[in-house]
Amino acid sequence: SVIPVIAIDGPSASGKGTVAQRVAHVLGYHYLDSGAIYRIAALAALQRGINWQDETALVHMVHDLDIRFSQGEIYLNGAIITEAIRTEEISRGASEVAVHPALRRALLSLQQGFRQLPGLVADGRDMATVVFPDAQTKIFLTASAEIRAERRYKQLMEKGIHANLAEILQDLQARDARDSQRSAAPLLQSANARLLETSQLSIDQAVQAILEYSRSDN
Numbered sequence: 001s002v003i004p005v006i007a008i009d010g011p012s013a014s015g016k017g018t019v020a021q022r023v024a025h026v027l028g029y030h031y032l033d034s035g036a037i038y039r040i041a042a043l044a045a046l047q048r049g050i051n052w053q054d055e056t057a058l059v060h061m062v063h064d065l066d067i068r069f070s071q072g073e074i075y076l077n078g079a080i081i082t083e084a085i086r087t088e089e090i091s092r093g094a095s096e097v098a099v100h101p102a103l104r105r106a107l108l109s110l111q112q113g114f115r116q117l118p119g120l121v122a123d124g125r126d127m128a129t130v131v132f133p134d135a136q137t138k139i140f141l142t143a144s145a146e147i148r149a150e151r152r153y154k155q156l157m158e159k160g161i162h163a164n165l166a167e168i169l170q171d172l173q174a175r176d177a178r179d180s181q182r183s184a185a186p187l188l189q190s191a192n193a194r195l196l197e198t199s200q201l202s203i204d205q206a207v208q209a210i211l212e213y214s215r216s217d218n
């Protein structure tokens, strides 16, 4: 029988990463942060002096990447890069490398390899549409751009990082536009995905909603 997948797609800073991780924890499922994979590709390119526009070189490069997720840390060829992939520069780089169809294809089997028993919660932009089209439960998790910018702003403040709310909002909107308008696997709600609008929901309420959906989809 097939290994269950809960696919959670949505825009940047929608909170889907936090929510997806908690759902995985409750169910005892594996977790795939597919955005981290694009971030790693952007970081690795930067380190090797490969241009984010150079699709051929990027595809060649990813075959040499040894990517591991272990106990909350992310490893690239043995080095911990958990924090290094969260910068604003790498956020932009990830969305730039992610436009290349051949790079996306080269990263497909790596992502699909996370589908292991007893199940997987996968978050990203194209989990329900491309990577796991046969997922049992498909969620499109979103919130207004203003709310997402505020959440990101608070997060940075809590970490003691200076930030500007207007700039964060602008950045998010630029990234939303790039992710939604690209021709390869654009961010879109798949026809059979459930829409979860979290502007008025707490993290816990969003987690509960997804658990309910997954129960009813079984």
Ligand code: C5P
Residues within 6 Å of the ligand: 012, 013, 034, 035, 036, 038, 039, 091, 094, 095, 096, 098, 123, 124, 125, 126, 127, 175, 179
């Ligand atoms: O989710 P996160 O913000 O970490 O993703 C970084 C970037 O990677 C996104 O802006 C998007 O362009 C790209 N991405 C993607 N497909 C995914 C996950 C992320 O294109 N499944």
